[in-house]
Amino acid sequence: MPSVLIIEDDDAQRFVASFALKKAGHQVNEAHDGPHGVAAAKADKPDVIVCDVMMPGMTGYEVVAALRNDTELANVPVILLTAMSDRKHMRQGMTAGADDYLTKPYRPDELCEAINAVLARRQVQKEAFMSSVSGVVEDALEQQKEDLGVQYENRLVKEINARWSRANAAGDVSYKDAFVMLVDMLGPQPTQGSAPSLADLVKQVHQSARDTLYLFGANHVMPYGTNLMAVFAADEATLTTPVETRVLRAASALLKSVPKERVATLALHRGPVTLVAVDDGLHGDQGHSLVPGDSIAAVASVHSTAAAEGWRLSATPAVAKMLATQAAAGRKAMTARGEEAVELLPGKV
Template sequence: MPLIVLMEDDAATRTLVSSVLRKDGYEVLSADNGLTGLELVRQHKPDLVISDVQMPTMDGFAMLQALRGDPSIMATPVVLLTSLQERAHMRIGMTSGADDYITKPFRPGELREAASAQLNKRNMQAALQTMAVEAAVQAALEDQKHHLARLYEKKLASELSEKWPAADGASEDERFSNATVLFVDVLNYASLAEKLSSAELSDVVRQFYNNAGDTVHLFGARHMQFVGEGLLVVFVDSTDTSSVNHGLRAARAALGLLDSAKRVQKFLNHHFPAHGLPRFDVSVALNSGPVALAKLEDPLRGGMQVLPVGDTVSATLLLQKQAHRANWQIAASVAMLRGVTGAVNIGGRALVSLPGRTAALDAAELLGLALQS
């Protein structure tokens, strides 16, 4: 049964709206001001909020601003109730993040239609999103695996040489005012290396990074490179998948990487059942902000290499280490989550202290794509 939180200071209107909604099968919690209503939203995580604009203590606009600023509830759809003389405020409400509005006095049918439209829209978006992700990941694994395998093996061999390029070519750097950086690292790598031969470990690493490379390439990665046993990926909006923002594509890729790790675990169970291996797990960090792709000349091997640089990149690497200690499989900075409002579900949130940095990073655990229960 969908849950709706109603905020309305007029008792008669509050009773009318509650009665109409309950008759249609919705569960309704009501409050007579925005502050109390906001606390109900935080406690109960409703499917929809219906709020009057003019209320004591906290009006509808202030409530809406606070709701959109809270990552745990920011994706909740909001319908505002406005009187005829407040029509000038409609534009303010919509630009502040409201999903719809109803003008008082309204008919019960208008209320039903507005509530149904928001709930149906959420259901449809979640269903389409899930279908698209599942189909895309499967297509990537089937159609692109062989095409990309040689590229990833070459990158892996290059990173293992641990030879840093010389600094030059700054004039050719690519700079992005906002990009999403993904860093995934293999947990228990040292334990795997201790129990497997170099040839066996190479097969395991190749199993994961072939699949991982397919996944991030599918979701429009602008740049990929290996950092030790980890993979660093940059997503920007200047790709052929610009219809979906870089943050959401990075989130989808991160979830795909967890699936890739599960496939590698099945591979280990099948090929090395008697080795007593630790579980094959990965942890992922996501962060958004300015990123530069520095083009550097390599005097040892010739040609140019690309190195992602900037505070966003370094913070992502540090966040992955700290998130693993917090048992978060996918950690995402709040800066990244603001770009995917309503599209993902998050768990715990914390100010994460990063070694060598004076300020903590506001981050949360990314659990999955937003689905309507």
Template structure:
């Protein structure tokens, strides 16, 4: 049976978590701070670590960083525990090495589901290393990644107290020599419009986009804005996301958006059963390159507005249209693939002719992340 180390300075919470895991048959060791927990991981080599963030002696972040820096234990999966008031902790954990997070107060069903997912994922990694099952193992890993994405979506923070970077904070245009543009759009919006009233359609779209902002925020988007029924986001390298480059973070966000669309289909079946509605489908395009956030003055209200401009932006919008016609869910340009440097599972490849462009664009269908 799997061995799990639980780290929390609150004895009552630690005891409850340990009891729930033991009830499921897991072997559990307990530590009261990050330093003691790290020592326990080095000595006992557990299959999983469940750790609080705010602790004396060594907090959860420091423990996770030390664990990842030790070659002997760096592959050990880590689930961090945080509260709804610690959104910055969630983002830091997601971009600095944690495999998953849970919010306090702990929902024990979520705890057991997240534990099973991480242990299954670890087991499949080991199986892939020990055997040469090829395609069968790849399909199994993809299934586990999809389950993990659903867990992320279920526990994404519902309300964000902190505002997105506003135009007022930008006194001049900002130019990024290396950035990734993500554009997502509802591909069958006209078909849904025919079947639903404006009020019903608004509820469906809101069901999807209410989680999109959280997903993009958690994976470190620098700027986002609506474009028609679609949403455009810009990812750049910054001080709080420097452990994972902007291309990979944008790709992870894209996979989360596809999973969100699947959840909307459940919403349609629940609230509009018997209406013969088309499936809710979205398509995401990813492109990397130079991006400028141009500051424009609003002549009506006097407030400055921000507009992402540049060839990288327009290419992403054009690529999304072509990918939709080809039936792809996520399309990545060659420049994005260079950014992630082999970190993706890919499918079909195609040279797209983009409207108004003399040169075709090489693009690849993204299926998931490689482990």
């Protein structure tokens, strides 16, 4: 029976999480802040830790750093809980060593699924590693597993840092296999309102969407008309979470953040993507621009069909099939390109 340590300063949320995990069969220990959480982990090493990000005194990222610097706890998986407004330290978590994120509010079954997923990944990694060595070497590596755990986390930090550096570096970029997400968080264009107020709305919505997309591992996020186009490189997925899972969780988080009075439409496709560097030395502008191609045309066509049908999330058939274990397929319709678009229903499988 896996043991879970919950570090959460909100009594009500800690109670809900504890109740759900106990009902799912986990042994649960609780701590009301970061220092008590680290002490509880040292006193009784858990199988996984669930930690809130924004806590007084010691943030969730500081808790992760303390755990990763402790050889006894370096390999314990950590799932961070973060609110959509926590954008000041979002990027910090990508290099802190967390294994996964859940955005608040979350459903109890989402928390249970995330815990099962990180535990399963750690078990697979351990079995694959141990099966590659002989009995004598296994004994030696078992004695050094704490040191190896620290080295593993250090490599993870370096690779994630390198990933962000590549995403922001100048130069053309070409991905043979990437997920593209066309994001419309505004819905039909407002017919009333002043230009300044509409400009503020676009700025606010796009900034929030960018934060979420980068939080869940997007390599590039660029304007696409009044919408956003996000690129998740399939060959550069994080070590602990598959890229298709990151893409679907990003989409779910975006849809959760949309007010009831506004309609959002998201579309997904997978294929080759090319971006060219746009560097204007005279005016100091630098960035990337999408090169038109079949992948961009495909996701735009699916998005247009989804908007017309009133679907919130849609995908090309190949992507819908890949996400079948995480999102049920809903209705289907033909796009203007004569291809099929599939409605996706996250969490309904």
